Amino acid sequence: MSRAFVFPGQGAQTIGMGRELAEAYPAAKAVFDEVDDALNLKLSALIWEGEQDELTLTKNAQPALMATSLAAFRALEAEGVKITDAAYVAGHSLGEYSALAAAGALSVADAARLLRTRGEAMQSAVPVGIGAMAALLGLDFKTAAEVAREAAQGEVCQAANDNDPAQVVVSGHKAAVERAVEIAKEKGAKRAVLLPVSAPFHCSLMAPAAEVMAGALARIEMGVPKVPLIANVVAEPVHAGHEIEQLLVEQVTGSVRWRESVLWMAHHGVDEIWEIGAGKALSGMIRRIEKSVACRAVGTPDEVKAAAESLQG
Incomplete structure (x- = not known):
């Protein structure tokens, strides 16, 4: 059996989330402590005892989700699971950073x-209110991309997340995204709904953020992952640190090619995927993408133990 470890996004x-892991595994607790120290704030207190609205703020949600994923991964390591028990790692948007941390890069x-x-x-x-994102359900990526182009009308509207065969997210200027919702319905979408997000991620409006990330990534040392990363923007494996850095910059404005990433792994022998961290959204997507791939969510102490025991069977 060949498996991949994948890490959720926003x-x-x-x-x-992650509190039971921290209570059960000192190595998991150490991750939250390390994140608190790195950010010089008690993010763990917000994660475990704060308000959902504050946790959902992008600046908080992104490091919080990474911390929870890495806590789950450290718990797995405490039970004898190694990163090399996976053939590949991947992450949805911010989840790529979790994947790279798990893989030692x-x-x-x-x-x-x-x-x-x-x-x-x-x-x-x-600025708040200028951009929007919408989920188009029941349209394939090609059709959704056509909807986005038709809706743009001189503004930005792009297919941002190719999540699974029947769920594509578009992103851009609010008016253009609203037009996309109506056009999608005309083209046979089962549903087309605006998403409760604070900014239009993964489109060209994020260019200023891409510049910031280029500078930030240039200041850190990106190592070589112990297993290849299936990168969002190319939907195939990458190994070299400098190439990964460039793709992480491109990812800010580029499409998250999740459906293609899962298909690439399935076509190259992966028949089991573990979703490590909070929630089970990726498992749902993976089942819709490729039914032959078995999914396992690993986010609680019980799930960690069950996953580790599955390797010993």
Whole structure:
């Protein structure tokens, strides 16, 4: 059996995530402590006892989700699971930073600081109310991209997330995205709805944030991951640190090619994927992309133990 470890993106955050892991595994608690120290703030207190609205702020959600994923991964390591038990790692948007930290290419502290910077830069790239994102359900990527082009009308509207065969997210100027919602319905979308997000991620409006991330990534040491990363913007494996840095910059304005990434892994022998961290959104997408791939969510102590035991069977 060949497996991949994947790491969730924004939207999976919930108050209390990772707390049971921190209580059960000292190595998991150490991750939250390391993130708190790196950011010089008690992010763990916000994650476990704060308000959902504050946790959902992009600058908080991004490092918080990475911390929870890495806590789950350290718990797995405490149970004898190794990164090399996976053939590949991948992450959805910010989840790429979690994947790189798990694979040893980034320190947890660097990942936390980069994601805090990324969250702040993405939030400030576009004034509130100027941009929007919408989920188009029931349209394939090609059709959704055509909808976005038709809706643009001189503004920005791009297919931002190719999540699964029937879910594509478009991003851009608010009026253009609203036009895309209506056009999508005319083209047979089952549903087309605006998303409750604070900025239009993964489109060209994020160019100022991409510049910020280019500078931030240039200041850190990106190592070689112990297993290849399936990168969002190319949907194939990358190994070299300098190439990964460039793709992380491109990812800010580029499409998250998740459907293609999962298909690439499935076509290259992966038949089991573990979603490590908060929530089970990626598992749902993966099942819709390729039914032959078995999915396992790993976000609680019980799930960590069950996952580790599955390797010993």
